[in-house]
Amino acid sequence: MQTAHVFSFHGGVHPEENKTQSLQLPLGRPPLPSELILPLGQHIGQSSRPLVKQGDRVLKGDTIAINNGFLSSFLHAPTSGTIVAIEERPIAHPSGLSDLCIVLQPDGQDTWKSLEPLTQWQTVSKTDVLAYLAEMGIVGMGGAGFPTHVKLQGAHKKPLSHFIINAAECEPYITADDMLMREKTIEMVLGIEIFQHLVEADAVVIGIEDNKPTAIAALKKVLKERNSNIQLTVVPTKYPSGGEKQLIQLVTGKEVPSGQHPADIGMLCQNVGTCVAVHDAVYLGKPLISRITTLTGDALNAAQNVDVLLGTPVAHLLDYAQAQQQKLHRLIMGGPMMGYTLNSAAVPIVKTSNCILAASKKELPTPAPEQACIRCGMCEQACPASLLPQQLLWFSKSQEHEKAEHHNLFDCIECGACSYVCPSSIPLVQYYRHTKSSIRDAREANVKSDLAKQRFEARKARQDAEAAEKEAKRLARQKATANKSAEAKKASPAKAMPSKAPSEGATAAPVSLANDELKKLKVDVAIGKSKLKKLQKQLLEAQENEHLDDVTTLQLQVTDQEKTIASLEEQLGNVVAKAPAPTPTVAETSTVKSPVDDALKKAKIDAAIAKAAVKKVEKALKKAEDINAPEIDTIRQQLKDAQARANALEKAVSQPATSPASHESVAAPISAAQLDLANQIKKEKIAVALAKAQINKLNKRLLTAPEEADTLPQDIAAAQQRLESAEALLATLIQSLNNPQETQ
Template sequence: MSSAVTVFEFHGGIHPEQNKTQSLQLPLGKPKLPEELILPLGQHIGQASRPLVNVGDHVLKGQTVAINNGFLSSFLHAPTSGRIAAIEERAIAHPSGLSDLCIIIEPDHKETWCDLRPLPLWQESTKTNVLTYLAEMGIVGMGGAGFPTQVKLQGAQKNDLEYLIINAAECEPYITADDMLIREKTAQLIQGIQILQFLIEANHVIIGIEDNKTNAIELLKNELRARQLDKQIKLAVVPTKYPSGGEKQLIQLLTNKEVPSGKHPIDIGIICQNVGTCSAIYDAVVLGQPLISRITTLTGAALSQPQNVDVLLGTPIKHLLDYAGCDSSQLQRLIMGGPMMGFTLENQSVPVVKTTNCILAGSAKELPQPDPEQACIRCGMCEQACPASLLPQQLLWFTKSQEFEKAEHYNLFDCIECGACSYVCPSSIPLVQYYRHGKSAIREAREATVKSDHAKLRFEARKARQEAEAAEKEAKRLARKKPAPKKEAAKTDVSASATATSPTTGGSADTPTKSTNNDASKKLKIDLAIAKAKLKKLEKALTAAQEETRTEEITQIQTEVDEQKKTIDQLEVELAKVAPPAKATKVTNSEEASVKQLKIDSAIAKASVKKLEKAIKRAEDINAPELEELKNQLQPAIQRANELETSLSAAQEALAKSSTPAVVQSAELSEQAQADVKKLKIDIAIANAAVKKVKKNIDTMKSEGQDDTSIDASGLPRKLSESETKVTALQAKLVALTSTTPSSATTASDTTASPTEVNPLADKIKKQKIAIALAKAQISKLNKRLEKEPENAAEIQVAISEKQTAQTTAEVELAQLLNTQEKN
C-alpha cells in the first residue's frame, strides 16, 4: 500500500474464542436444489414485499415474484425456475418463532434463467437510474438488518461524504462467510466497491478487515495493486477484537469519529457497506443477476463437514444440515448467526434469507446451558466491556423496574446488543435480554401513542363532518319552514307587468327578449344547482379522504373540487348577465354553509399537519422505518392546509362583503362617501395581503423543519396577530361608514320591517351573542393551556389571536345588528 491507514481504538470490547478455522478447511460448497424453496416476503427491514405471482404460475430463475411495498421495502426474485406451489403462512427465521406469508416454489431442476438486463455502461448512466436498478434487483444490506441499499445510498447523495467504509471485519466467533467471499470473489468485490464510489463520491474509501484473515488481506492487497487502485481504496487492518465489526465501532477505529447518540453515520459524513452487499451490487450491475443467493457459514461441533456454502435463498435449514452431515444426537442448540448476536431456531424447516450469514449447530459441550441468574455484585465489568460506553448496570435496574423513561435518558437505544456485557458478567445476568425487552416495551408504547393520536384525529374529523351535515340539514329545514314573501312577490309582478306594458319602454316589442332571458335564466339555475350538488358530493369525499390520510386521493379530489368551483363561478357570471340583480343580494344559506365547510376542512388539514409533525418527531426519536414515508406525506398535507386557508380567507372576504346590509351601489352614495369606501376597501385588501404573507412565511419555516421556538423568535406570530387586528378594525370602519351613509334610494317602505323579518334579525343577534361567548370561553381555555404548556407558547398565542379576532368581528356585527333593530 502506498500509505498506511491510522487505526485508533474504541472503548470496551472482549476477546472470545474465535473458532473460525473449522469452517475454512473445505472449499466453498454448493448444495443441490431442495424439494421446495420458501421465500418469506419480509426479508428486510421495513414493509414486506407484495406478491406478483399466483399459485400455479411457472417462474424463471431471476424473475421478479414480489415488488416493494413502500419506501422501506425491496423486490424479491425466484432463486430457480419452477412452479408456484403455494402462497401461505410458514415458519420464518425470527427470534419470535412466529410464521409469516411466504411464496413456495417447487423447482423444475432446469435452472432456466429469465432475460437478464445488466448495466454495462453504468458509468455513463445517471445515478438515479443505477439506484432504481439496484432497487429492482432486490439489493439489501447483507451484514445486518437488511436495510434496502438504494434507500441508504439515496440518503448519502443528499450529504457530502467524507468516508465510504467497507466492512470486512467479521468479528463474531465462528462466522467466516465474508472471509470466504473475499477469497472467492476478490475482483468482483473491488468492482462492486467502484460502483458504490461512483454513486456516492466519498472523499476516502477504506476497507476495514481484522488481522486474523491473512489470506483475504493478501488477496485484497494484490488485487488493488494490480488494478492500480491502492491510492484510491485504502486497506486498513485492525486488531482482532469483538465487536470491531459493529458499524459505529469500525467507524471509530478507522476515523476516530464517534457517531453522536441518536444519530446515524450519514449525519457525520460516513457510510458503511458490507462486503456481501458490494459483491451483490457487482452481480446486479455487471451480470444482471438479482440477489437470489448468498454465502453462508455452516459450522458447529454437531456437523461432520463444517464449511461455507453458496446457497439459494429460500433453502430450508434442514436441507443444509443434512448436506453438512449433522449428527442429531450431538445437536444441543441450533443458532442462526453467531453465538454472541444470533438467535435460537426451534424449527429446522425455516429458510435461508438475505441476511443469513451463519448456521451454528452446537453441541452441549460447545454451547452449554447458561448458569442461573444471580444478584448483581456491582463489579463494573459490564461497563468496562461495553463498546458503546453505556452504563449497563443502571440500564438493568431501570428496565427491571420498568422505568423506561430513565432508561431512555441513559441512552438505552444506543445499545447494539452485542452481548459483551452478558459475556463478562460473573453473575450470569442476561443483560441483553433485559435491554431488548425494554426497547420493545418503549416501541410498543410509542406505537400505541401514534395510533391513539391518529384515532383521535379521525374521531374529531368525523365529529366535525357530522356537525356540518347536521347544520346543513337544519338550515334546509328552516328554509323550507320560512314562508314566501307574498307582498314582495306581488310588488315584483306588478312592477314587471307595468314595465312590460309601458309605452315608454318599448311595450310588447320587448316581450320576446324577456321570455328568452327567462328561459336561459331557468336553464342556468338548473345547471348551477346540479354543479353545486356535485361540488357538495366531492367535498364530502375529500373530507373522508382527509380523515384516512389518503394522499393520492386527496390530491385528485382536490383538483376536481377546484374545477367544479370554477364551473360554478362561470355559471353564476352567466346567470348574472342574463338576470342582473336590482340590488345587492343577501347571503344565502349555501354561501354560509360553504364558508363553514371550508373552516372545518381547514381545521382538519391543520390538525393533520400537526399530527404528522408529531409523528415524524417520534419516529426520528426511535429511528422508525416509517420515517421517510411520514416525511413524504408532510409536504402535501402542508400544501393542502395552505390552499384551504387561502380559500377560506377569500370566502370569508366575499361573505363579509355580501352580508353587509348597509353597503349599497356606489351610485347611491355621495361622492365623498364613495371615495372613503373605496380607500377603506384598498386598505383592507392590503392588510389581508399582509396576513397571507405572514402566514405563508410561518408555513415555510414549518416546512423547513424549524420548531415553534424559532418561529416565535422570528416575530412572525406577533406580526400575524397585529395584521389580523388591523383587518378587523378596517372592516369595522367600513361597516360603520356604509351603515351611516344615507341612500338616495331609501324609502319609508324600505325601513319598515315586515313581520317576517323580525325573527331572522333576532336569530342573527342571538347567534352573534353565542359566538362572542364561545370565543371568550375558548380564549380563557387557551390562556390556561398556555400556563400549562409554555413550550407550545408560539402555537397557542396564534390560536388566541385568531379567537380574539373572531370575538372582535362578532362584536362589530352584533353592534350593527342592534343598530338595525333600533331603527326598525
C-alpha cells in the same frame, strides 16, 4: 493502495474465535432442495408484495415480489420451477413465529431468465442506478438487511468524508466474509468502485481484522494490480470491531453521536457481501438470489462455507454438512454472541443469514441460572457503546422506559459483550431487547391512536355537516309553510267579508300554526343555549389544563353552536314578524344576520377545521416516520388531501361571494365591525386563560424542580408579560365593543 492509522474504541472482549473449523474445506455448493421457502420479509421495513400466484411457472431470476413502500425491497426466484403455495411458514426470527412465504418447487433445470446488465452505469444518472439496484433486490448483507438504495439516498444528506467497507467479521465461528474475500476479491473491488461512483466520498477504506491473513493478501494484490486509491486498514482482533459505529471509530477516530446515524457525520458503511451483490447485479444482471453462509459447529462432520440459494431449508444444509443429530444440542442462526436459537430446522436461509451454528452441549452448554447483580462493573468496562448496562438493567426490570431511553438504551448494539463477562450469568441483552420492543410497541400504539382520533374527528365533522344540511332543509320547509300560510291569510278576508264570525274562523288556523311554530323555535333556542353553556364550561377547563388539542376542538364546537343559535333566533324573528297577532315579547330575536354573513362565517369555520386537520396529520406523520410505521404512505396521502382541502377553503374565504339581491332588504342589527370585535374578544380570552395556565404550571415546576431554578424565573416573567399584554388588549376590545361611537 494506501494504509491508514488505526484508532481504538471503549470496551470490547476477546472470546475464543473458533474460525478455523469452517475454513478447512473449499467453498461448497449444495444441491437443489425439494422446495425453496422465500419469506416476504427478508429485510428491515415493510414486507414485499407477491407478484405471482399458486401454479405459476417462473425462471431463475424472475421477480416474484415487489417493494411495498419506501422501506422495502424486491424478491426474485432463486431457480426455475413452479409456485406451489403462498402461505404461512416458520421463519428464522428470534420470536419463532411464522410469516407469509412463497414456496417454490424447483424443476431441476435451473434455467435463467434473460439477463440485462447495466453496462452504462457510469454514464446514466445515479437515480437510475439506485432504481436498478432496488429492482435487483439488493439489501445490506451484514446486519438488519437495510435496503441498499434507501441507505445510499440517505447518504446524500451531507458530503461524505469516508466510505468504509466492513470486512472485520468479528463474531466467533463466522467466516462467510473471509471466504467471500478469498473467492471473489476482484468482484468485491469492482463493487466498491460502483459504490464510490454513487456516493463520491473523499476516502474509501476497507476495515479488516488482522486474523484474516489470506484475505488481506488477496486484497493487497488486487488493489496493487489496479493501482487503486482504496485504503486497506488492518485493525486488531477485538469483538465487536465489526459493529458499524465501532469500525468507524477504529478507522477514522470519530464517534457517531448518540441518536444519530453515520451519514449525519459524513460516514457510510457497507458490507463486503453487499459489494459483491452490487457487482453481480450491475456487471452480470443477476439479482440477489444467493449468498455465502458458514456451516459450523461440533455437531457437523463437514463444517464449511457454502454458496447457498435463498430459501434453502436449514435441514437441507445440515444434511449436506453431515450433521450428527445425537450431538446437536443447540441450533443457532448467526454467531454465539448475537445469534438466536432456532426452534426448527425447517426455517429457510434469507438474505441476512451469514451462519448456521450446530453446537454440541460441550461447545455451548446450557447457561447457568441468573443470579443477583453484584455491582462489579465489568459490564460497563466491556460495553463498546460506553453505556451503563447495570443501570439499564434496573430500568428494564422496573419497566421505567423513559429513564431507559434517557440513558441511551437505543444506542445498545446488542453485541452481548456485557452478558459474556457477567459473573452473575444475567442475560442483559435479552432484557434490553424486550424493553426496546415494548417502547416501539408503545410508539406504534400512539401513532395508531392519533390516526384513530383523526378518523373520529373527520367522522364527527362529516356528521355535523350532514346534521346542518338536514337542519337547513327543515328550516326551508318551515319557511315555505309560513309563506303559504301568509298567502292564505291574505286571501281569506275577500272570501269572508259578509259577516264577522266567519272572518274570525278563517284566521284561527294561521294564528294557531304560527303560535305552534313560535313555541317550537323558542324551545330549540333554549336547548341550544344550554348546550352552548356546557361547551363553554368544557372549553374553560381545557384552557386551564393546557389541553391545546381539546381547546381547538371545543372552540370550533362553541362557534358551531353559536351559529346554530343565531340561525334559530333568525327563524324565530321571521316567525314573529309574520305572525298575524303581536306577541308579548320578542327578546330572543335581537340578532338577525344576512345569509351572506352566515355563509362567510361557515367558510371561515371550515377553513379553521381544515387547518387543524393538517396540523394533526403532520404530527401523526412525524411520529410514523420516527418508528417507520407501516401506515406511513397512508398518512402521507391523508396529509396531501387535507392540505389541498385547506388551500381550497382558504381561497374561498379570501374571495367571498357578494350578497344576492333577494337578501338586500334583510336587516342586520349588528355590524360587521362589531362581529369582528366579538371574535377578537373570544380569541383574547383564550390567550389570557392560556397565559394564566402557563404561569401556574411554571410556578409548580419552580417548586418541584430546583435544578431549573436558573431558567424558570425568566420563563415566568415572559409568560407574565404575555398575560399583561393579552389582558390590556382584551380590555381595549371590550371598551370598543361597548362604545361603538368612540371607534367611529
